[in-house]
Amino acid sequence: xxxxxxxxxxxxxxxxxxxxxxxxxxxxxxxxxxxxxxxxxxxxxxxxxxxxxxxxxxxxxxxxxxxxxxxxxxxxxxxxxxxxxxxxxxxxxxxxxxxxxxxxxxxxxxxxxxxxxxxxxxxxxxxxxxxxxxxxxxxxxxxxxxxxxxxxxxxxxxxxxxxxxxxxxxxxxxxxxxxxxxxxxxxxxxxxxxxxxxxxxxxxxxxxxxxxxxxxxxxxxxxxxxxxxxxxxxxxxxxxxxxxxxxxxxxxxxxxxxxxxxxxxxxxxxxxxxxxxxxxxxxxxxxxxxxxxxxxxxxxxxxxxxxxxxxxxxxxxxxxxxxxxxxxxxxxxxxxxxxxxxxxxxxxxxxxxxxxxxxxxx
Numbered sequence: 001x002x003x004x005x006x007x008x009x010x011x012x013x014x015x016x017x018x019x020x021x022x023x024x025x026x027x028x029x030x031x032x033x034x035x036x037x038x039x040x041x042x043x044x045x046x047x048x049x050x051x052x053x054x055x056x057x058x059x060x061x062x063x064x065x066x067x068x069x070x071x072x073x074x075x076x077x078x079x080x081x082x083x084x085x086x087x088x089x090x091x092x093x094x095x096x097x098x099x100x101x102x103x104x105x106x107x108x109x110x111x112x113x114x115x116x117x118x119x120x121x122x123x124x125x126x127x128x129x130x131x132x133x134x135x136x137x138x139x140x141x142x143x144x145x146x147x148x149x150x151x152x153x154x155x156x157x158x159x160x161x162x163x164x165x166x167x168x169x170x171x172x173x174x175x176x177x178x179x180x181x182x183x184x185x186x187x188x189x190x191x192x193x194x195x196x197x198x199x200x201x202x203x204x205x206x207x208x209x210x211x212x213x214x215x216x217x218x219x220x221x222x223x224x225x226x227x228x229x230x231x232x233x234x235x236x237x238x239x240x241x242x243x244x245x246x247x248x249x250x251x252x253x254x255x256x257x258x259x260x261x262x263x264x265x266x267x268x269x270x271x272x273x274x275x276x277x278x279x280x281x282x283x284x285x286x287x288x289x290x291x292x293x294x295x296x297x298x299x300x301x302x303x304x305x306x307x308x309x310x311x312x313x314x315x316x317x318x319x320x321x322x323x324x325x326x327x328x329x330x331x332x333x334x335x336x337x338x339x340x341x342x343x344x345x346x347x348x349x350x351x352x353x354x355x356x357x358x359x360x361x362x
Contacts, residue, residue, distance in 0.1 A: 013308040014329055021324055026350060028340045029326040031164075033195050033299045034277060035345025036226025036266050046227075046262035058254035062089075063243065066254030074264040075231065078219075081271065082201055084211050084233035088243060089255045093190050093220035094120040096230040099246035100186050100218060101158065104238070105130035110152035112143065114159045116166055118188055119332075121158050130156070137166065140173040147181040155183035161192030161203035165333050167300040169196065172207050178214065186216045194224025194266075195281065195298050200274050221263035224270070229255040229263060277344060284342040284351065291355040301340040303362050311336040314361050323354055338362075 009015050021027075036042055050056050053069060060066040075087035090096040101124035105111040109130035113121060116137045125132045131152065136142040138159075147155055157178050161170050170187065178185040189202040197205025202219065204211060211217070216234040221227040232242065243249055270277065281299060288296050305311045311327035315338070318325055326339040340358070342351060 013312060014331075024322070025319070025324040026322055026346060026354070027324050027343065028346070028354065029324045030341060030343070031191065031223040032226055032343060033224040033341060034226065034266075034270070035343050036224070036269070038345065039226060039266075039269075042226065042262060042265045042269060045265045046258060049261045049265070050258050053257075056257055058257055060253060061250060062254040063250055068254065068257050068260075070257050070261050070264065071254065074260050074267070077264065077267060078231055079233055081199070081267075082204065082211065082217060082233050084215075084217065085236045086239040087231050087233045088239050088249070089260055090230045090232060090249060091252050091255050092228070093118075093188075093218070093222065093230045095248040095252060096218045096220070096232055097121040097188065098124045098248040099242055100216065100232065101125050101128065102248075103242055103246040104184065104186075104216075105132075105156050106154070108153035110147075110150050110155045112146055112155065112157045112183075114138065114163075116163055117158050117160060118164070118190070121186075121188070138163075138168060138171045138174070140171055140177045143174060144177045144180070147177065147183065155181060156186065157183050158186040158188070161187055161189040161206075162196065162298045162300065164191045164300065165302070165328060165337070165339070167296060167298065167302040167339075169206065169297045170203050175207070175209055179212075182214065184214050184216065186218065188218050190218070190220040190223055190230075191300065192298065193219040194270055198274075198278075200224075200270050200277060221259065221266070225263045225266040227262040227266060228259045280344040283348060284344065287348065287351060287355060288342065291352065292359055299342045299344070301342060303338040303340065303358070305336050305338060305362070308336045311338060314338060314358075317361070318354075318358070321357065325358075 058066040071089050079087040097120035101121050105128045107129040111128055111130040111132045113134050115134045133146055135146055159170050193202040194200050199205050213235045218232050221229040285296055288294055288301055308329045315327040328339050329336045
């Protein structure tokens, strides 16, 4: 039924498929920034934590009887460390963005997203009752112009802490613009939490910004935290509104108890080992600068290539060398890139060897 469409995708070198890669490959493609997906001690601690309770699965929506003590403990730990009033766990980052964008933007409101905001938020915005606009990527002046020249009941701005494909950090001035107009700010910290900031808590921590009533932080567990799921941090009234109106919270089974337990153990390790982890992150950032003469802000290295064919060629070349890297193509990005994650559990010498070899191909 979709053979012609699939043929067109293949002809454009945009065909995607699921693959199980050899465990012996050096993984430079995943979002497992701190290598926690391979941390057996974290896994065992999470398993032991879950075994302390008679119920090990969520069973139902959080608003029926799926809310678990482990959910609550994780929420309280996160909200305290991040200086937010309250937290709520969600099944995934996609569901968290659906909850925020679909629920908070009401009729008469203005929803403004960074042009490179995550696809889940863009998807949710298409059915929004609010008026939707996009501002130039990371451009506070363009955001200010939109806010100044638009009429609205309430303005909601959605940005990311670290942009996963652009690999840059949120411009600090955007916080000031949002405050200037009294807008609500949603910060997707999926790729910044656990990676940037003095305490590795993300972009609020990075800029030493104390959250206020108009700030909302969303984070995921499937990246630096080495698990699966997500969370939303906000003021009490925003969280309460979400749990009463957000469809992806009300009508979804509560997040996996084990995954949240694993996320909690990862969070505790980040807090405890922040100095060691921060040093490893800084070393990898310096390594890229020294070898490639490229300045990066996090553990994401973005390398632009001429075409999708070239991106796939280089990916296959490095597979043969024992390295797994990501070839990102349209529609995820406008121009094809190689996306490389400098995971902290990969030895420095191995990364050094890889960077010297990739330098010859770009």
